[in-house]
Amino acid sequence: MTCKAEGVAAAVRAAAAVVAEHRAELVELDRAIGDGDHGENLNRGFTAVVAALDAGAPDTPGGVLKLVATTLISKVGGAAGPLYGTAFLRASAKLGAAADLDVPALLDALRAGLEGVQARGKAVGGDATMVDALIPAVSAAEKAAEDGGDVAAVLTAAADAADRGAESTVDLVPRKGRASYLGERAVGHLDPGARSSALLLRAFAEAAR
Amino acid sequence: MKKIINDPANVVAESLRGLAAAHSDVLRVQYDPDVVVRADAPVAGKVAVISGGGSGHEPLHGGFVGQGMLAAAVPGAVFTSPTPDAVQAAVTATTGDAGALLIVKNYTGDVLNFETAAELAAAEGLEVRSVVIDDDVAVKDSTYTAGRRGVGGTVLLEKITGAAAERRDSLDAVTALAEKVIGRVRSIGVALTAPTVPHAGTPSFDLDDGEVEFGIGIHGEPGRERIPLEPADALVARLVDAVVSDLPFASGDRVLLFTNSMGGTPLVELYLAHGIAERLLAERGIVVERRLVGPYITSLEMQGMSLTLLKLDDELTELWDAPVNTAALRWGL
Numbered sequence: 001m002t003c004k005a006e007g008v009a010a011a012v013r014a015a016a017a018v019v020a021e022h023r024a025e026l027v028e029l030d031r032a033i034g035d036g037d038h039g040e041n042l043n044r045g046f047t048a049v050v051a052a053l054d055a056g057a058p059d060t061p062g063g064v065l066k067l068v069a070t071t072l073i074s075k076v077g078g079a080a081g082p083l084y085g086t087a088f089l090r091a092s093a094k095l096g097a098a099a100d101l102d103v104p105a106l107l108d109a110l111r112a113g114l115e116g117v118q119a120r121g122k123a124v125g126g127d128a129t130m131v132d133a134l135i136p137a138v139s140a141a142e143k144a145a146e147d148g149g150d151v152a153a154v155l156t157a158a159a160d161a162a163d164r165g166a167e168s169t170v171d172l173v174p175r176k177g178r179a180s181y182l183g184e185r186a187v188g189h190l191d192p193g194a195r196s197s198a199l200l201l202r203a204f205a206e207a208a209r
Numbered sequence: 210m211k212k213i214i215n216d217p218a219n220v221v222a223e224s225l226r227g228l229a230a231a232h233s234d235v236l237r238v239q240y241d242p243d244v245v246v247r248a249d250a251p252v253a254g255k256v257a258v259i260s261g262g263g264s265g266h267e268p269l270h271g272g273f274v275g276q277g278m279l280a281a282a283v284p285g286a287v288f289t290s291p292t293p294d295a296v297q298a299a300v301t302a303t304t305g306d307a308g309a310l311l312i313v314k315n316y317t318g319d320v321l322n323f324e325t326a327a328e329l330a331a332a333e334g335l336e337v338r339s340v341v342i343d344d345d346v347a348v349k350d351s352t353y354t355a356g357r358r359g360v361g362g363t364v365l366l367e368k369i370t371g372a373a374a375e376r377r378d379s380l381d382a383v384t385a386l387a388e389k390v391i392g393r394v395r396s397i398g399v400a401l402t403a404p405t406v407p408h409a410g411t412p413s414f415d416l417d418d419g420e421v422e423f424g425i426g427i428h429g430e431p432g433r434e435r436i437p438l439e440p441a442d443a444l445v446a447r448l449v450d451a452v453v454s455d456l457p458f459a460s461g462d463r464v465l466l467f468t469n470s471m472g473g474t475p476l477v478e479l480y481l482a483h484g485i486a487e488r489l490l491a492e493r494g495i496v497v498e499r500r501l502v503g504p505y506i507t508s509l510e511m512q513g514m515s516l517t518l519l520k521l522d523d524e525l526t527e528l529w530d531a532p533v534n535t536a537a538l539r540w541g542l
Binding site for chain 2: 027031034035036037040041044073074075076077078079080081082083120121173175176177178180181182183185
């Protein structure tokens, strides 16, 4: 099974709906250990992404992801804008001008997205950031692909692993971003970036089914 | 939440309209992306000193745009760094042959967005440098955190580099001066209450009546530790100790003392605290040569204050005293 530009655009719209639905939850998670803007900023960004898709969706999967990237970078601000923007930009560059998104291309895109986030944010696993959701997600996606999974199965495995990875941030002492100023006092809180990463992957997986 | 607003999503743009109306003699505002630029920009042969960051810290940064200080300010959404294209718009509006210096406070979002903007500007052939200010002594170990935050020292840095640009120092010289200021300025703050971000609607953290958050940042992010509220003498002594011991400042040093309200602390308390700080510094033999007292880098309506010390020399004193004509600072004209 492969996925064309329309499918990727539909997945992005589904992700925007999930972000809107979880806006208040992400604000509340961020309020506890940061400054409380994560849900608001992501929702502003994805609302603009949907408007950009309405105005004219690109005709390749890579083109759709590039539109997502540039829109998030110019509308979100904060740390989430450059981090998610870079992830989508690197993923879109990997996909190039190909008309179809197959499993090998999906793996390349997921790996490139993770590398982009780590290059921008300099976070490693265990810092209590979105990277703690994305690293296990990429590993699980690779495993699912080895086992012969299709695009939907690979994304579902990634989303399941991202959920568990995000949950793992509850027990960590943050070392990056604003939560790092809290030190030990942040233990017991779910990282909002890890949570939003898991939500986005779940939305993509549901859309691919 | 009780605030004088319409839609939380339009707070920044509507506030900028008022800023532009009130201070059209010194600044103008470009919208979408939102940028505050000095009325006479670009000024030929002059380095453009550009700063920015999340809104909610007024008068920082838009209130410091004008002659002798900033060429432009880039206001992000409330407590959210501006996007790279907004920074880029500020650079384009104000930067000529002399180049631009971007003043970036050390927060993850600010650093990432300004870094991206500087790359975009360089790709267009503009000469742009960046400095990152990290004067907050509350953050101890940068190995395990995002590093020290940029707080009160930012105001002093913007004034001094702006004055250097006004006297037509080169980009190299203004950048070197900025690094010098960053090496000599230290701050710490304390919060008595939390701010409420308009789109969140509830206070950024919970603090009991008898508690204060010591070592606060400017976004309502919690600080070094939570301690019981003390009388002003003890609280200010705690702030002075934390700042003085950091650089460290020593007997005989000449300093600028900046006593700042976080937005919700009235001047009667701020002057009370300033008086105590002056006395404590005098007891240590530290000579306060210049002062700034008032709400200049705030955190919405948060009650609290910060102290900033800058170690002066003749050059820094001269640049501090140089004429400035902005919405929030105006002297020497």
